[in-house]
Amino acid sequence: MKKDKIIVYSPDRLIKIGFLNLWKEMFSSLFQSRELIWRLFLRDFSAKYRQSLLGVLWAIINPIITVGVFIFLNRAGILNIGETSVPYPVFALIGISIYGIFSTGLSASSNCIIGAGPMVVKINFPKISLVIAAVGQSIVEFLVRLVLIMVIFIIFGVVPKWTAIFLPFTLLPVVLITLGIGFILSLLGGIFRDIVYGVPLLTTLLLFLVPALYPAPSSGMLATLNKWNPLSHLVTGCRDLLISGALSNPSGFLVASILSIIIFLVSWRIFFLSESRIAERV
């Protein structure tokens, strides 16, 4: 027989148990879900590429095409991207891959609760595992793209800086902000389908407000936007580690990281409190 703990369901129990107890419960629930998260992650991953000829290669086709279009526009003189410290394909591919964690993660998480179908309504399980597993897909995608980046490094004869080993730490805030926003979008997506349709569009638009495919301008409207956009700092920071060996704006990166952690924690709490509400509304 398992633990003899009495489970109580009552309205607003989670709100009434107190601030710290709620955190405790959130962490223990997350810890208990680790196996489920892993299973769901494996499920999503294997289901995604099964019955597909190119399989995991799809993860690199998208950035190659996007960067290719930009190279073409640049060469044709339609766009003026400006000077980059490393060859443009290297620069852009890194940028778009890091940004991809965010954009793929959000699209996947906004859809994950609806996509899970009847199990959300019929089985009681921590739904946060769906979101984390969904964001996990974007991390896998990034890892695949990392291989592409290495190939490109070799092709253009660029040597990555040793600081690249810190990349996991600078990627963490990217993942956290993605999870944080993903939690909220998954909830909203469960209620309004608009979220599911709108998110890919919004992340595409947002791509142009982040210096992923272009070097950050030093003045003008875009510069202001970049400055106030935490994602800009996160993307730039990660790329700096790879190609310049030092953060170009450490304080910006720090603030953006702290902000990511706050967004993550607050959203997690909101998600935890609202989880059972979603089952009623999906």
Next chain:
Amino acid sequence: MMNDSVIRVENVSKKYCRGLKHTMMYGIHDIAKNVIGQSSHSEKLRNGEFWAVNDVSFEVRRGETLGLIGANGSGKSTILKMLNGIFMPDKGRIEINGRVGALIEVGAGFHPMLTGRENVYINGSILGMTKKEIDRKFEEIVDFADIGDFIDSPVKHYSSGMYVRLGFAVAVHCEPDILLIDEVLAVGDEEFRRKCMSKLNEFKSAEKAIVLVSHSMELIQGYCNRAMWVDAGVIKDTGVPRDVINRYFRNAVGIMQNSEVKGRRWGSGDAEITDIRLFNHEGKEVEIIESGEEALFVVRVRFKKNAENPIFGILLRNSHGAWVYGTNTMWHDMKFATFHAGEEITVTFRQRMNLVGDVYYIDPSIAYPDGITSYDWRENALKFSVVTSKRVVGVSNLDSCISVQRKADGQP
């Protein structure tokens, strides 16, 4: 809390919402309230809301099997989902003592592209099993599901029976202390059903608690210690299954006649069935008949045109829609002289109602002598209930006399 009660439900209520618009708005509103740390469960109904479950209290003890019955939409499934923690109650309190296993939807979370093996692991984790537990039970699960080599094929190639069997197999192997079952035993073939039932009996003898929602009165009667009839969100009756079911059937007739859509009606219309009534052997018009009692169906017919040797018939269906009995005047070799336009007649069918407890529907009809085209066919024109004093299962009550002889030479 009583020592042996594993489920305790106290004055629990749950709101539901009809419209999609309201659902969306209230959903956002509730979440917004949670965000600022406020209660999102108010005791008042908002526009478009209703109490799907209203002030329900009950207890389930270890070793007990409780059956929930009631019409569709009466709140049975909502109660089950609250017991499972999928929804929180808006009022009241639920205490659960033990690990809950839910068979609310079998195979939910199966991914069609993945193999049975992969899906067993996924489904097991969703139901709260650890990898070790699943590893240990894997053979048993596959055995129980009886799907053989298909375990390594994608689930999308499964027949619906295999799909359900695998889902059920995973769910019953997660060793719950409390099992919640929602109308899932209705699937699968006879052999598998028997397997499921024996598994459930195992649970029962292991002193686990079961809450079962079903429309199968046979299952409720045969399997539960106690039945609870839920109607429009409130507990209407609770007690010994047979009594509760009988009272439910008595009530069901009235409700259905008021609310249900009449069946279809077809035919040339040259003769029409104007009325059909049910009388007991005392000649009193009734809606409920005791099983084995003699009863009369009286059909009134009006002819609009002359009719040569028509056929009068009835067809009985049970609550599952299965044909239970049908007869007509042609099969009784009855021939009639021409009925004239404007003539009104009554046709009486007298028979012993050797049926099991259920709600029945009757189609009266008049057909042309070819036996195929009809003057008038009225589907579900009358509904009535049959109640039994002795428990029987199946579709008919043969009312056996049973004797047992001890001596080996005892010839009947």
